[in-house]
Amino acid sequence: MIKLGTSVLTNNGQGLDRAHMVELVRQCVQLQKAGNRIVLVSSGAVAAGRELLGRSAGNETLAQKQMLAAIGQSQLVHTWQTLFALYNVPVGQLLLTRADLDDRERYLNARDTLMALLKEGAVPIINENDAVATAQIKVGDNDNLSARVAVLADADKLLLLTDQPGLFSADPRTNPDAELIPEIRHIDDSIKALAGGSGTAVGTGGMATKIEAASIARHAGVDVIISAGHGEDVISNCLTQQLGTRFVSLTAPKDTRKRWLLAGPISKAAIYVDDGAAKALRQQGASLLIVGIARFAGEFSRGDLVQVFDSQGCSVGKGVARYHSEELQQLLVNPELSKAQVLGYDNGAMLIHRDDFVSFRD
Numbered sequence: 001m002i003k004l005g006t007s008v009l010t011n012n013g014q015g016l017d018r019a020h021m022v023e024l025v026r027q028c029v030q031l032q033k034a035g036n037r038i039v040l041v042s043s044g045a046v047a048a049g050r051e052l053l054g055r056s057a058g059n060e061t062l063a064q065k066q067m068l069a070a071i072g073q074s075q076l077v078h079t080w081q082t083l084f085a086l087y088n089v090p091v092g093q094l095l096l097t098r099a100d101l102d103d104r105e106r107y108l109n110a111r112d113t114l115m116a117l118l119k120e121g122a123v124p125i126i127n128e129n130d131a132v133a134t135a136q137i138k139v140g141d142n143d144n145l146s147a148r149v150a151v152l153a154d155a156d157k158l159l160l161l162t163d164q165p166g167l168f169s170a171d172p173r174t175n176p177d178a179e180l181i182p183e184i185r186h187i188d189d190s191i192k193a194l195a196g197g198s199g200t201a202v203g204t205g206g207m208a209t210k211i212e213a214a215s216i217a218r219h220a221g222v223d224v225i226i227s228a229g230h231g232e233d234v235i236s237n238c239l240t241q242q243l244g245t246r247f248v249s250l251t252a253p254k255d256t257r258k259r260w261l262l263a264g265p266i267s268k269a270a271i272y273v274d275d276g277a278a279k280a281l282r283q284q285g286a287s288l289l290i291v292g293i294a295r296f297a298g299e300f301s302r303g304d305l306v307q308v309f310d311s312q313g314c315s316v317g318k319g320v321a322r323y324h325s326e327e328l329q330q331l332l333v334n335p336e337l338s339k340a341q342v343l344g345y346d347n348g349a350m351l352i353h354r355d356d357f358v359s360f361r362d
């Protein structure tokens, strides 16, 4: 899985850099011929739209950006299609929004299409469906989108190609002494603090969203590499050499429902559990019982995804809630009463069943 940022595909945001896209296509085809399955997450629709209309980046409204994306996306995918056709490789466009990943049936449909494209020898070209996606249904950036699709596609590697050689100890645009970090095994607050936003007017999210993406993907067993998209033979070199910043993957759940929980829905609330519950969830694969919950923050409905934290605030995992947050509140303040007495019915002793829970440690 290769994610190409606007910074890689354009000349400083001023239209598509076709010469460089030809070079990237050559590398992808070479890898595909060697037996690898290639999926591209391609940014650049808004920049391509600006190029077509002769505009430069400015204070655009949401509707103007969506209009630019609608115009630019067809130009972008046409360019990819033309370049891959030089090698007789077909491409298939997939435009996704968060709703396609949140809903399990839509997630599985997207997965089937992706797998069918790969089986056909085509290269899927994925982008967010910017023309229709508003804040409520957007993933919001292609770093996070690529991580979710990497989980969906069972990818073993995710290359986040950008305009910097990797993650630095500070934004190298503003701090010339910043140093490249070659390998990360644990994403804690100190790593998150290194990452600034985008240093350009055309990128989205900067390193912060790349770290979020790395955190999601490596829990699903995907090795993540952030590297410079303009380097010579960058794609194959990322696979064979120590290039950029590598986030080492963790052992992944095999169960497709648990993988969807990692890739799909966004967590609605935070549940804080006591030490006994944290240990049972982490070490014994147990369900989360209501008695183990110390407190919670946020509102959620039955069926929503919630994230579980231990007493130190470290992530334990995420899972699907069996009670509404208001019901949970009632149960927590009346521990001496039975569930039937408090709610008028009893949905069981657990907030999250172990089949609906996936371990997720930062």
Ligand SMILES: Nc1ncnc2c1ncn2[C@@H]1O[C@H](COP(=O)(O)OP(=O)(O)O)[C@@H](O)[C@H]1O
Residues within 6 Å of the ligand: 004, 005, 006, 007, 008, 043, 161, 162, 163, 164, 166, 167, 168, 169, 170, 171, 172, 173, 194, 195, 196, 197, 198, 199, 200, 202, 203, 204, 205, 206, 207, 208
């Ligand atoms: N710690 C950091 N290390 C490297 N780059 C950083 C860091 N913090 C912020 N950045 C910024 O992130 C930018 C890359 O992200 P972004 O602009 O979103 O690019 P892309 O379009 O490739 O996604 C860099 O140009 C850089 O200015």
Ligand SMILES: N[C@@H](CCC(=O)OP(=O)(O)O)C(=O)O
Residues within 6 Å of the ligand: 004, 005, 006, 007, 042, 043, 044, 045, 046, 047, 069, 127, 128, 130, 140, 141, 142, 143, 202, 203, 204, 205, 206
């Ligand atoms: N979907 C948008 C790009 C969003 C995005 O994350 O951009 P980038 O940070 O350049 O990868 C587009 O095609 O213009």
